[in-house]
Amino acid sequence: MTEQKFEPSIVAFCCNWCSYAGADLAGVSRMQYPTNARVIRVMCSGRIEPYFILKSLELGADGVLVTGCHIGDCHYISGNEEAEKRMKMTMEVLDKLGIGRNRMRLEWISASEGQKFAQTMKDFTEQIRALGPNPLPKQAGQKKPDPAKIKDVMNRIIEDTGAFDCVECGKCTTVCPVAKYNPNFAPRTVVLKASEGIVENVQTNRDVWTCVTCEMCNSMCPYKVDYSGFIRGMRAEAVKYDNVPVCSQGGLMQEVMRIQADSTVKQSRLDWLKPDLKVADKGEVFYFTGCVSYFDSIFKERPLKLSGIPQAVVRIMNKAGITPVVSNDEVCCGHDLNWTGDEAALKKLMKKNVETIKASGAKKVVFSCPECLRTFNMDYQDIMGDFDFEMVHISELVDDLVKEGKLKFKKGQKKVTFQDSCRLGRHLGIYDPPRNALKAADAQVVEMDNNRDKALCCGVSAWATCDETSRKLQVDRLKEAKKTGAECLVTGCYKCLIHLSCAQENKTQVPKEQIDIPIKDLSVVIAEALE
Amino acid sequence: MTKDVMVIGGGIAGIQAALDLADKGMIVHLVEKTPSIGGRMAQLDKTFPTNDCSICILAPKMADCFSHPNTNVITYAEVVGVEGKVGSFKVKVLKKARYVDETKCTGCGECLEKCPSKVPSEFEMGLSNRKAIYMPFMQAVPRVMTIDKEHCTMITKGKCGNCKKACKREAIDYEMKDKILELEVGAIVVATGFDSWDPSSATEYGYGRYPNVFTALEYERMINAAGPTHGHIERRSDKKRPIKMAFIQCVGSRNPQVGHPYCCSVCCMHSTKESMLAREHHDDMESTIFYKDMRACAKGFWEYIERAKRDYGVRYVNSDATVQENAETHNPIVVYDVGGRQQSEEFDMVVLATTLVPRKETLELAKVLGLKADEFGFLESSERILEFGKTVVPGIYLAGYAAGPADIPESVAQGSSAAAKAVEAIVQAGG
Numbered sequence: 001m002t003e004q005k006f007e008p009s010i011v012a013f014c015c016n017w018c019s020y021a022g023a024d025l026a027g028v029s030r031m032q033y034p035t036n037a038r039v040i041r042v043m044c045s046g047r048i049e050p051y052f053i054l055k056s057l058e059l060g061a062d063g064v065l066v067t068g069c070h071i072g073d074c075h076y077i078s079g080n081e082e083a084e085k086r087m088k089m090t091m092e093v094l095d096k097l098g099i100g101r102n103r104m105r106l107e108w109i110s111a112s113e114g115q116k117f118a119q120t121m122k123d124f125t126e127q128i129r130a131l132g133p134n135p136l137p138k139q140a141g142q143k144k145p146d147p148a149k150i151k152d153v154m155n156r157i158i159e160d161t162g163a164f165d166c167v168e169c170g171k172c173t174t175v176c177p178v179a180k181y182n183p184n185f186a187p188r189t190v191v192l193k194a195s196e197g198i199v200e201n202v203q204t205n206r207d208v209w210t211c212v213t214c215e216m217c218n219s220m221c222p223y224k225v226d227y228s229g230f231i232r233g234m235r236a237e238a239v240k241y242d243n244v245p246v247c248s249q250g251g252l253m254q255e256v257m258r259i260q261a262d263s264t265v266k267q268s269r270l271d272w273l274k275p276d277l278k279v280a281d282k283g284e285v286f287y288f289t290g291c292v293s294y295f296d297s298i299f300k301e302r303p304l305k306l307s308g309i310p311q312a313v314v315r316i317m318n319k320a321g322i323t324p325v326v327s328n329d330e331v332c333c334g335h336d337l338n339w340t341g342d343e344a345a346l347k348k349l350m351k352k353n354v355e356t357i358k359a360s361g362a363k364k365v366v367f368s369c370p371e372c373l374r375t376f377n378m379d380y381q382d383i384m385g386d387f388d389f390e391m392v393h394i395s396e397l398v399d400d401l402v403k404e405g406k407l408k409f410k411k412g413q414k415k416v417t418f419q420d421s422c423r424l425g426r427h428l429g430i431y432d433p434p435r436n437a438l439k440a441a442d443a444q445v446v447e448m449d450n451n452r453d454k455a456l457c458c459g460v461s462a463w464a465t466c467d468e469t470s471r472k473l474q475v476d477r478l479k480e481a482k483k484t485g486a487e488c489l490v491t492g493c494y495k496c497l498i499h500l501s502c503a504q505e506n507k508t509q510v511p512k513e514q515i516d517i518p519i520k521d522l523s524v525v526i527a528e529a530l531e
Numbered sequence: 532m533t534k535d536v537m538v539i540g541g542g543i544a545g546i547q548a549a550l551d552l553a554d555k556g557m558i559v560h561l562v563e564k565t566p567s568i569g570g571r572m573a574q575l576d577k578t579f580p581t582n583d584c585s586i587c588i589l590a591p592k593m594a595d596c597f598s599h600p601n602t603n604v605i606t607y608a609e610v611v612g613v614e615g616k617v618g619s620f621k622v623k624v625l626k627k628a629r630y631v632d633e634t635k636c637t638g639c640g641e642c643l644e645k646c647p648s649k650v651p652s653e654f655e656m657g658l659s660n661r662k663a664i665y666m667p668f669m670q671a672v673p674r675v676m677t678i679d680k681e682h683c684t685m686i687t688k689g690k691c692g693n694c695k696k697a698c699k700r701e702a703i704d705y706e707m708k709d710k711i712l713e714l715e716v717g718a719i720v721v722a723t724g725f726d727s728w729d730p731s732s733a734t735e736y737g738y739g740r741y742p743n744v745f746t747a748l749e750y751e752r753m754i755n756a757a758g759p760t761h762g763h764i765e766r767r768s769d770k771k772r773p774i775k776m777a778f779i780q781c782v783g784s785r786n787p788q789v790g791h792p793y794c795c796s797v798c799c800m801h802s803t804k805e806s807m808l809a810r811e812h813h814d815d816m817e818s819t820i821f822y823k824d825m826r827a828c829a830k831g832f833w834e835y836i837e838r839a840k841r842d843y844g845v846r847y848v849n850s851d852a853t854v855q856e857n858a859e860t861h862n863p864i865v866v867y868d869v870g871g872r873q874q875s876e877e878f879d880m881v882v883l884a885t886t887l888v889p890r891k892e893t894l895e896l897a898k899v900l901g902l903k904a905d906e907f908g909f910l911e912s913s914e915r916i917l918e919f920g921k922t923v924v925p926g927i928y929l930a931g932y933a934a935g936p937a938d939i940p941e942s943v944a945q946g947s948s949a950a951a952k953a954v955e956a957i958v959q960a961g962g
Contacts, residue, residue, distance in 0.1 A: 169850065171853065174851065174853040174867055174868055183872045183873065223786075
């Protein structure tokens with residue numbers, strides 16, 4: 001048997017004005033360079049989304065080359081500057097995923113630099129050849145589903161979610177945050193169409209992606225129809241027909257998560273760990289951080305300081321004498337993939353996570369992300385049966401530790417208001433622990449007009465469909481928070497923090513002074529108040 | 532063996548049962564928990580589908596019931612123990628001390644003027660205050676005062692004594708003690724009625740949070756000429772009269788999520804009545820009723836609704852609704868659904884047709900009597916179709932809302948039916 005020689009396949013993105021012309025020049029000048037690269041012309045290097053890089057790698061590319069005009073030469077003034085920031089971020093993400101930044105390269109090549117183009121191609125091909133093949137498993141082509149079976153699938157979803165119980169009273173519409181700004185959307189019409197047998201539209205219906213799955217409708221429905229479950233079921237079906245959402249960050253998030261599901265390479269996701277934090281490999285308490293480390297890299301440009309959250313959580317636990325297990329083998333919980341229709345990935349991630357937790361010998365798992373908690377508590381246990389470890393949100397842990405007298409806080413009355421995230425509140429029913437924890441940390445909690453099970457949504461869920469409705473919802477929520485006169489809006493969810501501050505950082509219709517309230521994560525606020 | 536019968540609950544169902552029994556020659560002990568008989572019907576302004584004045588048709592029955600030679604009306608009392616079986620139940624009745632001698636008090640009301648305390652009036656749904664010594668309402672039967680021991684400073688702190696000084700009949704006795712009466716009866720009719728569900732836990736309606744959101748029973752008191760506002764409809768926020776009224780149906784009813792999957796069976800009709808009354812009071816009133824289904828099934832009910840639309844300009848919108856508020860004007864904003872589109876409309880006042888629930892004491896009474904209650908607290912009939920009102924305990928019968936949602940005519944019919952069955956039981960037991 002002869003071993004086949006490894007020939008790297010490389011995707012090269014070239015900007016229209018400089019690099020592609022440079023490639024042209026290399027060609028007409030008859031310069032020789034390896035044929036491993038497939039060139040994709042884009043108008044500007046600023047057009048290249050981190051998603052493209054990850055998707056190329058996921059689909060089997062061994063390396064990705066990004067080229068553009070030299071800084072200062074961009075034909076769109078600053079497109080390449082944006083590209084530089086993005087590619088820096090992408091490299092960090094690749095490092096964390098264990099794929100490594102060496103599999104991509106960013107080069108500035110002008111139209112006159114044919115020589116440089118050829119040289120870059122040679123160098124990069126050799127670099128990739130030395131690295132060997134892409135470590136991600138090859139993707140098997142997806143089988144197209146049979147449209148004739150949609151009806152059966154939909155009937156099962158209708159049955160599972162009690163959608164036939166809908167009496168068309170319209171109460172869901174009256175509380176739906178999306179319906180408030182999008183007259184074409186109402187939870188009940190999505191269900192109604194399906195239960196009337198109009199199911200073919202699952203292939204084209206965009207309403208399934210309009211929903212923010214905040215479960216306001218579920219909590220209000222007199223007949224307990226599980227609208228969000230219905231939407232999730234429909235999404236799983238819709239993606240099979242390429243009816244996919246327009247994702248935030250161009251789908252980068254989902255890609256990072258999907259790679260975690262398939263990949264077998266070691267990640268490096270614990271870069272947030274500071275030397276003064278005590279953690280262990282085995283122990284009673286496991287701290288499941290969620291994707292915060294990736295979010296930290298992805299949103300490095302924004303003033304979010306996301307790595308402060310896991311640091312705060314470990315600090316709180318250390319203070320109470322707990323040395324939590326944190327694991328580099330932890331992967332994404334699969335929440336966002338599950339809610340964008342990829343159940344298969346959820347199952348793969350579930351298997352990895354449950355194995356990691358079992359191997360640690362933990363009896364209690366603490367979450368600082370409500371989405372992870374929801375996914376473990378509801379989705380994982382639905383599939384795998386009840387776990388023998390306990391699952392709690394950090395607010396519940398703090399509440400308990402305070403009651404046991406293990407945490408002491410500084411005096412200093414702060415006035416704060418709490419954002420009940422949909423997963424923590426309506427999905428899991430955890431309302432009092434975060435408030436108790438804040439009160440214990442000597443904060444005065446003032447309530448917004450809509451609070452607890454009526455809390456307004458942060459506008460986006462599962463990184464799907466961030467549109468003008470999302471922005472309006474965020475502004476509404478921030479206005480409410482500002483109106484309370486609180487010094488700070490405390491959230492118990494990474495996503496609420498990310499989405500709500502996004503509205504503050506960008507242009508909005510309302511004056512900034514109506515929405516400029518500092519937003520902080522619950523764990524950070526608690527950790528700051530520790531004695 | 533005894534031919535006496537006990538009726539528990541002095542609302543319209545209990546009154547009807549007591550009157551029927553008394554007319555048949557039985558001795559009836561009517562036990563009522565509050566200081567006066569009359570029940571919920573006494574609180575209503577008008578009754579559907581005839582728009583009769585509620586108290587005008589009820590008061591003569593109350594008076595008859597009290598003065599009938601065969602009746603013994605025991606108010607301010609509760610049943611605390613029952614032993615024995617059909618033909619000879621031994622019933623313990625706790626007669627609470629009312630600190631006023633019922634035989635001496637004439638209900639003149641001179642004590643009221645002197646009493647310094649203020650307590651939200653239960654009868655007026657908290658919209659106005661009563662004194663610690665009080666008569667729940669003008670037409671109360673018996674027409675005697677009662678001292679509420681929790682709020683009387685003479686009883687709680689030993690200070691005051693104004694009412695005793697004012698009473699020319701020397702009817703006040705602060706030393707009065709609760710008494711246990713032991714009665715032997717052959718059969719028992721249970722007609723303990725309902726409470727209005729408190730909608731403040733359903734925060735989507737804003738009750739308790741937005742001042743201009745009322746419950747239907749509050750509205751009934753308000754629109755009643757003898758009520759706290761003397762029949763003027765007033766907003767809580769600014770005491771102004773509303774023009775645009777919204778009535779929201781099924782608040783807490785037909786809602787398994789909050790634990791009441793049943794239809795309250797009256798709110799389609801009473802909201803229609805209330806919106807008609809609004810227009811009768813003022814020509815410019817505009818009412819909108821937000822409903823899930825219009826359940827106007829009894830005789831004349833649908834015609835009543837047609838009349839409301841045609842003659843009173845009542846608008847019906849087929850949608851459930853939730854309430855927001857315009858923070859500046861305190862105008863409630865009703866959010867509803869038309870064909871899957873969210874709509875919102877500002878009103879001056881919102882009236883919530885809250886569901887009706889069995890009184891919470893009914894469950895304790897069920898234990899005492901050995902009756903079964905369903906998951907919602909309604910007392911269960913052993914036979915629902917052909918012998919409605921019959922229970923698992925021979926000799927005990929049900930009537931009115933305690934046995935399940937019913938309107939006034941149904942409650943009256945059930946009262947009569949329970950009375951007839953009680954007589955039958957006594958005859959069969961050899962009484």
